[in-house]
Amino acid sequence: MKSRSESLIRLKKFQVDEKRRQVTQIEMMIADFERMAAELDQQIEIEQQKTGISDIAHFAYSTFAKAAIARRDNLLASANDMKGNLEAAQDALAEAVEDLKKVELLDQREHGRETAAEAKSEQAEYDEIGRLRHIRR
Template identity: 65%
Template sequence: MKSRESIIRLKRFQVDDKRRQVSQIEAMIADFDRMAKELDDQILSEQERVGITDVAHFAYPTFAKAAMQRRDNLKASAEELHGQLERAQDELAEAVEELKKIELMEERDQEREREAADEAEQAELDEIAGRNHAFGN
């Protein structure tokens, strides 16, 4: 039983670790999306300031071009993170399933132990009752 308790603790730790990983990836994606949105806003603001929206125009602002590149890099990174997120979510689901299986085995073992203890107690009570009955009590 002690080894199973250790395994359960280990599996719970693994589940918690996978949950943390999923949360961290989700937070990074949200940060990248937020930063990309801010860059979009800055690009629009710069385009409005100079009055040029055509990226191919010779006087298109260098700042806006650089911001577009940073935005595109952030979006690409967020897309890569979506792949990592899917893998992390799959690993989390797998870890949760393993934990559930082990916990169910532990519950069944504990139920068997309780039933065996109840049966032993009932047998002892039956024996005492039988002795009392034999002595006329």
């Protein structure tokens, strides 16, 4: 019984660790997307200063800046999509942690019952020893 509950706890801990890794990975992806978008913003600003044209609708607006704006917008859209995935992963992590706590609590209760049963058995042995000593006197 004990090995079964221990293996179940190990499984639940593994699941929690896996969910944490997923959350961390998604957070890192979001941060990377946002960092790349910020770098593109800087490149766009530099290009606009170089050409002296900041109006996107202007006929002579830089094609590099237009392409960088499109890439930046795609990165930000991807980051926003990943935020939805992050929420789902965080919910799954919270659920896995809850399951682990339940299993640990059940194991703790079972361990408490075993300890109480052992103490009761030990006390019965001591009572029997005491009774036998009392009879011999």
